[in-house]
Amino acid sequence: RKEVEQDPGPFNVPEGATVAFNCTYSNSASQSFFWYRQDCRKEPKLLMSVYSSGNEDGRFTAQLNRASQYISLLIRDSKLSDSATYLCVAPPAGGTSYGKLTFGQGTILTVHP
């Protein structure tokens, strides 16, 4: 099983829609997770962190489900500018350097008018 696994999509949604992505992780000892956003041919940018049960920032909500080992990202009222690839990230737990982030393959979101 991959350390971090995402549905690659693509997700095609109209403006104003609500969309959710899931990401599963294999290391049950992982304590914190992150969502990054990557626009085409650009650098990943930190979107949200998830340390406990969840985190909300405006239209974005991230949830962590430890029992089922997945995190989710919910985007409400989608904007055209939300079109990007969303990367799920898990830091290492136990035995490896703390800075070695593991990225999922990414979920592609396209918001259309």
Added chain:
Amino acid sequence: NAGVMQNPRHLVRRRGQEARLRCSPMKGHSHVYWYRQLPEEGLKFMVYLQKENIIDESGMPKERFSAEFPKEGPSILRIQQVVRGDSAAYFCASSPRDRENIQYFGAGTRLSVL
């Protein structure tokens, strides 16, 4: 706003040449990380460095690749005798000393090997 600076942004090399990629971390950050993104693939960790110290190089290919972060100057990722399979986007990230998980990325260097 002095973010993570990488140069060059684009680098073209012929097979067998050397590629040197540079990264200056964000002001106040002492940790540097290099990631590689192959076409149509996700980001893969390569190496984690602090000043004059390699902390974790578990993602570095065994041959031809090396990295350093000297006391003065930028971090350098060096690829010797490049091959076509080295063509990729190489991203550098930096973090504060006590927050290794919070990493900020540079714009990347796109290496093309002819």
